[in-house]
Amino acid sequence: MPDSMDKGHKESHDYRILNDAELITDIKWQAIINNDPAYNNEFFYAVKSTGIFCKPSCKSRVPKKENVCIFPNAEQALLANFRPCKRCKPTNEYLPDTEWVELITEYIDKNFTEKLTLESLANICHGSPYHMHRTFKKIKGITPVEYIQQVRVNAAKKYLVQTNKAIGDIAACVGIANAPYFITLFKKKTGQTPAQFRQRSKMEEKYNG
Ligand SMILES: [Zn+2]
Numbered sequence: 542m543p544d545s546m547d548k549g550h551k552e553s554h555d556y557r558i559l560n561d562a563e564l565i566t567d568i569k570w571q572a573i574i575n576n577d578p579a580y581n582n583e584f585f586y587a588v589k590s591t592g593i594f595c596k597p598s599c600k601s602r603v604p605k606k607e608n609v610c611i612f613p614n615a616e617q618a619l620l621a622n623f624r625p626c627k628r629c630k631p632t633n634e635y636l637p638d639t640e641w642v643e644l645i646t647e648y649i650d651k652n653f654t655e656k657l658t659l660e661s662l663a664n665i666c667h668g669s670p671y672h673m674h675r676t677f678k679k680i681k682g683i684t685p686v687e688y689i690q691q692v693r694v695n696a697a698k699k700y701l702v703q704t705n706k707a708i709g710d711i712a713a714c715v716g717i718a719n720a721p722y723f724i725t726l727f728k729k730k731t732g733q734t735p736a737q738f739r740q741r742s743k744m745e746e747k748y749n750g
Pocket residue numbers: 594595596599600601626627628629630667
């Protein structure tokens with residue numbers, strides 16, 4: 542029994558050396574998964590996909606391991622252009638609201654083709670949905686959901702003018718699986734259906750070209 546346990550342990554250790562390039566040890570990864578405050582003075586972890594760094598104790602969603610970088614202190618994480626998490630405040634200061642909203646905006650711009658909800662966005666951007674909704678609206682004048690819709694409609698306009706893709710395909714390309722909902726949203730935002738918008742811009746092109 543002890544023999545086989547030993548063997549198992551050794552194998553996972555070797556695996557780690559080969560694949561994780563000593564960037565993140567099992568001990569550190571366990572500290573992150575368990576939100577262990579005992580490690581708060583030992584290291585900080587940054588998440589490449591969000592640009593945010595945290596204390597090990599942060600209660601934010603556990604990131605994908607391959608996106609995590611480890612820093613011995615907050616200064617180095619800042620130097621590497623990561624921004625402090627709003628929730629665990631690794632520099633013991635608040636991230637200014639404008640910077641936080643900028644971060645959320647960037648995330649939406651890059652990921653609007655994926656399924657995005659206020660909850661998932663808040664989770665990824667380290668805040669509560671309610672607080673994010675309010676702060677975003679205060680800074681940008683529209684809610685995060687309205688911003689997502691705006692980005693999607695703008696992207697759809699490009700597809701309508703520059704491609705011959707079917708309306709349903711365009712809906713899917715901009716992150717809206719439900720085509721009738723896409724048409725309703727597009728009309729609400731632009732005053733035209735996607736088909737009307739496409740037709741009108743083709744006409745304009747004809748006259749102007
Ligand atoms: Zn955090």
